[in-house]
Amino acid sequence: MPKRGESGNISKKKENKGKILFVEDDKFLAEMFKQKFVFEGYQPIIAHTAISAILALREEKPKAIILDIILPDSECWMIMEYLIRKKDYEPVPMIILTNWGNDAYRKKAKDLKADAFIVKTSTTPDKIVETMEDLIRKYKQTTTKKTLAGF
Numbered sequence: 762m763p764k765r766g767e768s769g770n771i772s773k774k775k776e777n778k779g780k781i782l783f784v785e786d787d788k789f790l791a792e793m794f795k796q797k798f799v800f801e802g803y804q805p806i807i808a809h810t811a812i813s814a815i816l817a818l819r820e821e822k823p824k825a826i827i828l829d830i831i832l833p834d835s836e837c838w839m840i841m842e843y844l845i846r847k848k849d850y851e852p853v854p855m856i857i858l859t860n861w862g863n864d865a866y867r868k869k870a871k872d873l874k875a876d877a878f879i880v881k882t883s884t885t886p887d888k889i890v891e892t893m894e895d896l897i898r899k900y901k902q903t904t905t906k907k908t909l910a911g912f
Contacts, residue, residue, distance in 0.1 A: 775802030779824040781893070782806045784814045784840065785858070786832050790881075794827075797886040811835035815843055823853060825893045828875075830859040830866055841873040854896030858889065 781803045785791040798805040808814035828837035854876045862880040870878045
């Protein structure tokens with residue numbers, strides 16, 4: 762049964778779409794995105810450091826990973842390199858979300874197989890969710906094709 766929100770609007774609870782790892786050292790931004798992901802039906806896992814992201818990845822299997830480049834203890838490249846080396850890692854969309862849109866960072870992201878590179882000031886939370894969901898669908902189609910082909 763739909764619930765009546767505080768504003769009087771009737772809203773349905775969204776289905777559980779899975780876990781998302783969001784790696785962001787800005788706590789205000791992380792909280793804003795956490796609320797957006799919950800609203801869209803995802804279970805956000807928030808990490809504020811590279812180490813906490815690695816620990817979360819050892820415990821959780823997110824459907825997508827969104828990474829800020831500059832973190833207090835490292836850069837996101839450490840996380841991406843960890844995943845590349847991890848033998849049991851099943852690839853999921855990796856999105857770089859950063860304030861730094863320079864060519865060197867774009868090249869590094871591409872070299873490490875990031876699926877998207879988004880500059881924070883040039884986007885909205887809705888657009889990030891849309892990009893993430895498009896990438897999740899593409900990964901799901903690729904996995905389905907591999908399964909059907911017997912790989």
